Amino acid sequence: MQRYKVAVCQMTIHQEKEKNLVRAREMIARAARQGARLVVLPEMFNCPYVARLFPRYAESYPEGPSLQMLSRAAREEGVYLVGGSLPERDGDQVYNTSFIFAPDGRLLGKHRKMHLFDVELASGLTVKESSTIGAGNQVTVIPSELGDLGVAICYDIRFPELMRLMVLKGARVVVIPAAFNMTTGPAHWELVFRMRAIDNQAYFIGASPARDPMAPYVAYGHSLVVDPWGNVVSMAREGEEIVYAEIDLDLIEKTRSELPLLRHRRTDIYALELLAP
Numbered sequence: 001m002q003r004y005k006v007a008v009c010q011m012t013i014h015q016e017k018e019k020n021l022v023r024a025r026e027m028i029a030r031a032a033r034q035g036a037r038l039v040v041l042p043e044m045f046n047c048p049y050v051a052r053l054f055p056r057y058a059e060s061y062p063e064g065p066s067l068q069m070l071s072r073a074a075r076e077e078g079v080y081l082v083g084g085s086l087p088e089r090d091g092d093q094v095y096n097t098s099f100i101f102a103p104d105g106r107l108l109g110k111h112r113k114m115h116l117f118d119v120e121l122a123s124g125l126t127v128k129e130s131s132t133i134g135a136g137n138q139v140t141v142i143p144s145e146l147g148d149l150g151v152a153i154c155y156d157i158r159f160p161e162l163m164r165l166m167v168l169k170g171a172r173v174v175v176i177p178a179a180f181n182m183t184t185g186p187a188h189w190e191l192v193f194r195m196r197a198i199d200n201q202a203y204f205i206g207a208s209p210a211r212d213p214m215a216p217y218v219a220y221g222h223s224l225v226v227d228p229w230g231n232v233v234s235m236a237r238e239g240e241e242i243v244y245a246e247i248d249l250d251l252i253e254k255t256r257s258e259l260p261l262l263r264h265r266r267t268d269i270y271a272l273e274l275l276a277p
């Protein structure tokens with residue numbers, strides 16, 4: 001499929017998990033009715049973005065209610081679904097994980113956030129994801145008829161090595177469930193998505209929660225789709241909404257043939273090496 005519609009669901013996240021599942025399900029249905037083939041939810045879509053709460057909301061695959069809902073929604077609506085992320089329990093460990101489903105409800109793959117957001121910003125914002133969750137160690141690229149999908153989570157986008165590894169593994173559309181905040185969002189959100197798209201000549205899609213000024217962590221919003229030339233094709237404002245964009249896979253080839261950055265890399269001089277399996 002060379003052209004298709006993507007829908008990015010910028011949903012408000014509530015304390016109650018059940019409310020989040022109902023809202024996500026409604027938005028997926030609405031996106032499908034508008035003709036979206038790929039639907040994307042934000043980071044930690046089923047729980048507030050508060051590290052100490054992650055274990056309480058954590059679920060295991062396949063029985064977790066959020067995971068059941070995602071699989072069923074993908075099947076009932078006939079869409080590819082990047083289910084944002086949620087706290088995933090695996091034995092004693094919890095991860096910040098994105099699960100990706102096919103239109104028949106099958107799990108296509110998952111990405112565990114690789115770079116944990118542990119920061120103390122001068123604005124007063126302190127986050128320590130590593131206090132409750134573990135880091136993933138896999139580069140995630142999912143073959144699909146929509147063009148191979150690279151998936152990473154929020155802070156992961158700041159690491160150009162990971163983005164480039166995904167693209168070298170074939171990713172043409174990179175999907176990033178995310179939740180930048182009111183300090184880093186205005187400064188870096190749009191820039192970093194545009195820059196990664198320009199570097200890699202691929203589509204970059206960022207899905208944020210809607211901004212809730214009363215939340216313990218205030219998300220920036222501004223979910224967006226950036227094309228391989230670095231143009232912002234579509235961008236949300238701060239409130240709850242679904243933004244749509246057309247993905248045109250031919251534009252990737254066109255951009256790469258006009259400006260062959262990937263071919264012009266001096267791999268005789270430097271290398272990017274994947275050390276983990």
Ligand SMILES: NC(=O)CCC(=O)C(=O)O
Pocket residue numbers: 043117153154155156158178179180181184185188
């Ligand atoms: N949830 C996150 O990883 C936040 C990352 C972030 O805000 C950033 O600036 O990077």
